[in-house]
Amino acid sequence: MYEPYLSALADLFYPERCVGCERRASDVLCRTCFEALPGVGSPVCRRCGLPTAFATFVCEGCKNVDFGFESAKAPLKYEGVGKKIVHALKYRGYKRVVERxxxxxxxxxxxDGxxxxxxxxxxxxxxLRKRGFNQAELLARGVAEKIKATVSDTLEVVRSTRDQVELSxxxxxxxVAGAYTATVPLRGRILLIDDVFTTGATMSACAGTLVRAGAEEVHALSLCRTV
Ligand SMILES: [Zn+2]
Ligand SMILES: [Zn+2]
Known part of the structure; x- marks a missing residue:
């Protein structure tokens, strides 16, 4: 038990291999994978973060959708190296991937930070018990440290939800309707963080819960987004 534990612990801080291609690398990504990062780019829809032909405040993809948040942003597309990074966060909890x-x-x-x-x-x-950590919380702590904000773990899952992969x-x-609750009241402007934004259903349900708990506005930020 002792040695696997130690090496697992070391892995949390120092992955020795590129998380994109598994080859040995001096940083979390090798140069090739870094250059292959699937950036969402610009312009994007200001409301849902989807790449658009022109800068816009609402797009064809989100114009008929109600969201609990004001805006959603993500730097990477959920594909290629972007998907590999999420996988590394979700199943390995690499703190160095968060930081670097x-x-x-x-x-x-x-x-606006x-x-x-x-x-x-x-x-x-x-x-959470099975995985040992919440990858969204790792990301939230990484961002909070840089913009000098506090992390609030007020949201809790009150009803278990089905895996969303196969769902429309x-x-x-x-x-996800009614799946979340806020344990402490909130106020002001909240940044809601997750690893991947797909349809926005999860982020929207969480944001709605935060607004009912007193938040004035909620902005969503994820590492990746499906496009
Ligand atoms: Zn690589
Ligand atoms: Zn949109």
Whole structure:
């Protein structure tokens, strides 16, 4: 038990291999994978973060969707190296990936860093126990440290939800409706953080919960987004 534990612990801080291609690298990504980062780029829809032909405040993709948040942003597309980075965070919890890569990328797309609190999307407690950490919380702490904000773990999962991979956008919204609760009241401007933004159903349900708990506005930030 002792040695695997130590090496697992070392892995948390010092992955010795590129998280994109598994080859030995001196940093979290080798040069090739760094250059292959799938940036979302600009312009994007100001509301949902989807790449658009022109800068816009609402796009074809989100014009008929109600969101609990004011805006959603993400620096990377959920594909290629972006997907590999999320995988490394989700299953390995690499803190160095958060510090060296994810946090700087997320800060690049955040044009206003004034928030009263940063809130990670929570994991169900059984999933949290199994995994040992919440990757959204790792990201939230990374961002909070840089913009000098406090992390509030006010959100909790009150009802377990189905895995969303196979679900349509409408099914995802139904799946997460009423799944979250806020344990402490909030105020002001909140930054809600998750690893991946897909349809926005999870972020929207969490943001709605934060608004009902007193938040004035909620902005969503994720490392990756499907496009
Ligand atoms: Zn690589
Ligand atoms: Zn949009």
């Amino acid at each position: 890569l994810a946090t700087p990328l997320m800060l690049q797309v955040l044009d 004034r928030f009263d609190a940063i809130v990670p999307v929570p994991l169900h407690r059984l999933r 956008a409408a099914q995802r919204r139904a799946n």
